[in-house]
Amino acid sequence: xxxxxxxxxxxxxxxxxxxxxxxxxxxxxxxxxxxxxxxxxxxxxxxxxxxxxxxxxxxxxxxxxxxxxxxxxxxxxxxxxxxxxxxxxxxxxxxxxxxxxxxxxxxxxxxxxxxxxxxxxxxxxxx
Amino acid sequence: xxxxxxxxxxxxxxxxxxxxxxxxxxxxxxxxxxxxxxxxxxxxxxxxxxxxxxxxxxxxxxxxxxxxxxxxxxxxxxxxxxxxxxxxxxxxxxxxxxxxxxxxxxxxxxxxxxxxxxxxxxxxxxx
Numbered sequence: 001x002x003x004x005x006x007x008x009x010x011x012x013x014x015x016x017x018x019x020x021x022x023x024x025x026x027x028x029x030x031x032x033x034x035x036x037x038x039x040x041x042x043x044x045x046x047x048x049x050x051x052x053x054x055x056x057x058x059x060x061x062x063x064x065x066x067x068x069x070x071x072x073x074x075x076x077x078x079x080x081x082x083x084x085x086x087x088x089x090x091x092x093x094x095x096x097x098x099x100x101x102x103x104x105x106x107x108x109x110x111x112x113x114x115x116x117x118x119x120x121x122x123x124x125x126x127x
Numbered sequence: 128x129x130x131x132x133x134x135x136x137x138x139x140x141x142x143x144x145x146x147x148x149x150x151x152x153x154x155x156x157x158x159x160x161x162x163x164x165x166x167x168x169x170x171x172x173x174x175x176x177x178x179x180x181x182x183x184x185x186x187x188x189x190x191x192x193x194x195x196x197x198x199x200x201x202x203x204x205x206x207x208x209x210x211x212x213x214x215x216x217x218x219x220x221x222x223x224x225x226x227x228x229x230x231x232x233x234x235x236x237x238x239x240x241x242x243x244x245x246x247x248x249x250x251x252x253x254x
Binding site: 002008009014016018022023024025027028040050051070071072073074075076079080081091092093095098099100101102103105107109112 | 135145150151152155177199200201203207218220222225226227228229232234236
């Protein structure tokens with residue numbers, strides 16, 4: 001397994017999930033060594049949830065899993081980009097991408113994409 | 128100014144810089160509140176360097192600055208995507224993107240893009 005630098009952020013590296021079909025950034029999350037290993041071994045993206053403080057198989061409750069198509073690592077080995085085949089919306093708020101709001105010059109937020117699902121139907125939990 | 132969640136990561140949010148022309152992920156870095164404010168005010172991307180523990184105007188030593196074209200914020204406001212007009216390579220190793228290596232199934236790394244500049248000519252410092 002490649003040698004990522006987990007030391008810089010208390011055992012975590014930053015992971016950027018990108019839609020393999022159009023390159024859109026879907027979400028940013030974090031992986032510990034176990035999550036990274038499981039991601040490589042299973043081909044299904046696993047993160048480490050900082051808020052719940054535990055391993056998090058993306059889509060475990062919602063079914064909106066991410067299948068790995070490619071993994072890239074950055075120059076100092078503390079961040080990865082994972083190109084994924086995303087089932088359903090990546091965001092627990094029902095949008096394709098968690099980055100569904102654009103910041104205007106005045107700081108105002110504008111929704112930049114359609115909501116694909118009603119979050120209430122996505123099993124409640126953060127997927 | 129919009130209210131980002133700087134509390135979750137010791138005063139930092141995660142920032143993903145994306146090439147505004149083709150959507151490629153260029154780098155992942157971090158911003159504290161001052162860096163985010165300066166980025167909004169000046170239109171030039173500023174980060175906070177965790178390794179040097181100080182404000183970091185990207186390209187200050189190399190000239191490879193990033194001009195802001197658009198900023199998006201994620202659902203829980205602790206990560207942003209900045210679409211940028213990148214001058215020169217984003218990576219201090221001379222590649223367009225810091226994610227210039229792909230991780231193979233066996234863990235081997237393969238360079239996935241051409242080196243645009245010799246790092247030795249990029250003023251040495253991490254730009």
